[in-house]
Amino acid sequence: MRALAVLRDHGLLHSQPDGLQPGITRHHIADPLLAFEHAVARPRRAALEQSDAETVWEEARTDFDTLVAGRRFAQVCRDWAAGYADWSALGADHVTVSHGSLSDPSGTTGLDAEVVVRRRDGLLSGPLVSLGLARWNTGMDIRHLQHLRRILDRLEPLGDTGRVRPALYGASGFSPELHAAHAGGEVMLVDLERLYWGV
Numbered sequence: 001m002r003a004l005a006v007l008r009d010h011g012l013l014h015s016q017p018d019g020l021q022p023g024i025t026r027h028h029i030a031d032p033l034l035a036f037e038h039a040v041a042r043p044r045r046a047a048l049e050q051s052d053a054e055t056v057w058e059e060a061r062t063d064f065d066t067l068v069a070g071r072r073f074a075q076v077c078r079d080w081a082a083g084y085a086d087w088s089a090l091g092a093d094h095v096t097v098s099h100g101s102l103s104d105p106s107g108t109t110g111l112d113a114e115v116v117v118r119r120r121d122g123l124l125s126g127p128l129v130s131l132g133l134a135r136w137n138t139g140m141d142i143r144h145l146q147h148l149r150r151i152l153d154r155l156e157p158l159g160d161t162g163r164v165r166p167a168l169y170g171a172s173g174f175s176p177e178l179h180a181a182h183a184g185g186e187v188m189l190v191d192l193e194r195l196y197w198g199v
Contacts, residue, residue, distance in 0.1 A: 014075075019100030019116025020155070022125070026099055032072050039067035065137045073136040074099070074114040077169040080195050081117050081130070089188060091129045091165055092119040100131075102154050111151045115169060127159070130188070132167035140168050141175035145187050169195070 004027065007013035012031055018024040029035040040060045041048075047056050078097045087093035100116035115132035118125040131151060133144050148166040155161050167188040168178065174189050182189045 016098045017125075019096075019098035019118065019125075020102050020113065020151075021100070024101075028071065028075075032068060035068045035071065036064070040064050070134075070136040073169075073171060074134040076195065077115050077132065077134040077190065080169075080190070081115055081132070081167075084195075090117050091163065092117075094120040095129065096120050096125045102151060104150070104154075111147070111154065113148065113151055115167060117167075128155070128161065128164050130165040130167050132169055132188075132190075134169040136171050138170075139172045139175065140170040140178060142177045142181070144168055145178060145181060148187075
C-alpha cells in the first residue's frame with residue numbers, strides 16, 4: 001500500500017472508486033509514457049533485441065491502441081465531462097466522473113462504462129446522470145448504445161435510471177443509426193470537435 005501511496009503522491013497513479021460499484025477502487029497509470037513502457041515496450045524487450053522495431057511495432061499496435069491510447073482517450077473524455085462539458089449536456093452542473101463496471105451473468109466479460117457521471121452532493125457522489133463508452137480507434141455503432149442499455153437494465157432495480165443520459169465518446173466516427181438516435185434524443189454523441197470546444 002505504501003508503494004501505491006507514493007505513486008499517487010507523485011501523480012503517476014490515479015486511484016478512484018468504481019462509478020458503479022463504489023466498494024471497488026480502480027488504479028491506472030496516469031503518465032502515458034509510463035503506460036507505454038508497462039503495456040507495450042517492457043513485454044517486448046526480448047523481441048526488440050531479436051527482431052526489427054517495425055515488425056515488433058506492427059505486433060504491438062493493438063495493445064498500444066487499447067492499453068495506452070484508448071485508456072488515455074477515456075481519461076480525456078472523463079476530464080471533459082468533469083470540467084468542460086456544458087452542464088445542460090449532462091443534466092447537472094456539479095458532477096463526479098469515473099470508470100464503472102458490473103458483472104454480466106449472461107456473458108463471459110463484464111459490463112464496463114468508461115465515463116460514469118454522477119451528480120455531486122457536497123463531497124459525495126449522488127445519483128447517476130450519464131453513462132458513457134469511449135472508443136479511440138473503433139467506429140461506434142448501435143451495438144455500443146445497446147451495451148449502455150444493458151448496463152442501465154442491470155441498474156434499474158437499484159434506482160431510477162429513466163433520466164440517465166447515455167453518451168458515446170468516439171474519435172473514429174458514429175454510424176448513421178447512432179446519428180438518428182442522437183437526433184431523437186436517445187443518446188449524446190461526443191466527437192473530437194465537441195471534446196475540444198467543450199459544449
